[in-house]
Amino acid sequence: GDSVTQMEGPVTLSEEAFLTINCTYTATGYPSPFWYVQYPGEGLQLLLKATKADDKGSNKGFEATYRKETTSFHLEKGSVQVSDSAVYFCALSESQRGNKLVFGAGTILRVKS
Amino acid sequence: DTGVSQNPRHKITKRGQNVTFRCDPISEHNRLYWYRQTLGQGPEFLTYFQNEAQLEKSRLLSDRFSAERPKGSFSTLEIQRTEQGDSAMYLCASSSGTEIDTQYFGPGTRLTVL
Numbered sequence: 001g002d003s004v005t006q007m008e009g010p011v012t013l014s015e016e017a018f019l020t021i022n023c024t025y026t027a028t029g030y031p032s033p034f035w036y037v038q039y040p041g042e043g044l045q046l047l048l049k050a051t052k053a054d055d056k057g058s059n060k061g062f063e064a065t066y067r068k069e070t071t072s073f074h075l076e077k078g079s080v081q082v083s084d085s086a087v088y089f090c091a092l093s094e095s096q097r098g099n100k101l102v103f104g105a106g107t108i109l110r111v112k113s
Numbered sequence: 114d115t116g117v118s119q120n121p122r123h124k125i126t127k128r129g130q131n132v133t134f135r136c137d138p139i140s141e142h143n144r145l146y147w148y149r150q151t152l153g154q155g156p157e158f159l160t161y162f163q164n165e166a167q168l169e170k171s172r173l174l175s176d177r178f179s180a181e182r183p184k185g186s187f188s189t190l191e192i193q194r195t196e197q198g199d200s201a202m203y204l205c206a207s208s209s210g211t212e213i214d215t216q217y218f219g220p221g222t223r224l225t226v227l
Contacts, residue, residue, distance in 0.1 A: 004155075032214050044156070044204065044218040051214070089155050093214045098169050100146060101206075101216060103155030 002027040006090050006104035013080055013111050021075040021107045023064075023090035031092040033066055033073035034101070038087045047075075047088070080111045115139075117219035119205050125225045126195055133191045134222045138207030145188050146216060147180055148204040149173065156204050162188060195226045 007022040025031065035047040035057070048057035050066035050073065057064050062077045073090060090104040118137045126132050138145050143164050148156035159178070160170045164185040174180075177195075182188040192199055202223050206216035 034215075036218075043220040044206075046215060046217065049215065091155070093216075095214065098161055098163075099144070099208065099214050099216075100158040100161055100169065101148075101156070102158070105153070106155050 002031065002092055002094065002102045004090050004092055004102055004104035006107050008107070010108035010110055013109070015082055015111055015113050016079045019075070019077040019080045019084075019109070021088055021090075021109070022072070023074055023104060024070070024072045025090075025092050026071065027092055027094065029094045031094045033064070034091045034093065035062070035064055035073070035075050036089045036091060036103075038089065038106075040086070044089070080109070082111045082113050085109055085111045117205055117207055117217055119219040119222050121222060122220060123223045123225075125227065127227050128195060128197060130195055131191065131193045132195060132224065133189055134203055135187060135189050136205030136219060137187045138205070139209070139217055142207035142209045142217075143185070144208045144213065145182055146206040146208075147188070147190055148206065150202040150204055150221070159190075192224075195224075197226045200224055200226045
């Protein structure tokens with residue numbers, strides 16, 4: 001079945017540092033990739049998504065580009081803030097499979113002031 | 114739009130007891146999904162409904178688990194004869210017919226089986 005691999009955490013950065021969280025996947029069909037974020041004590045929130053190859057999703061300063069040739073959807077942010085500290089999940093959805101989501105294991109991000 | 118709600122937020126039970134969780138999706142969302150998340154892992158798909166029809170069940174959903182969505186609105190997930198391995202966060206999500214690939218999650222129900 002489909003699978004998602006994320007870089008292991010925790011990732012610890014200083015405020016204003018550049019962030020990259022790698023995400024690669026294996027899928028047999030035509031998946032749509034997503035990034036979800038889980039802040040401490042809160043539920044999963046959609047951060048950004050892409051629907052076709054070379055699409056760039058963006059939200060709150062975060063960006064990710066859907067690269068079909070490398071089966072990747074890496075998350076980036078140019079300057080992180082303490083408030084970005086959270087767990088980030090990469091996920092895939094396939095329309096042929098009821099759009100159920102397949103998640104990676106999550107990457108903990110800690111930003112120090 | 115009040116978001117997806119789940120009740121209860123926390124449930125502690127003894128092994129062998131039955132538990133039932135409820136999920137109220139975003140109004141007018143016709144798809145509803147259940148996931149399970151254990152500590153340090155991403156959510157895993159359990160089952161999903163389109164309106165009242167249960168269209169897919171994961172192999173993770175043993176015969177002790179049953180889910181319903183009787184009127185195509187709220188859904189319930191029941192676990193019979195709970196085991197310690199059932200301890201997890203149970204998440205519900207919903208999506209609309211116009212944005213079918215985007216799921217909105219509830220806060221989850223944390224189950225602890227003693």
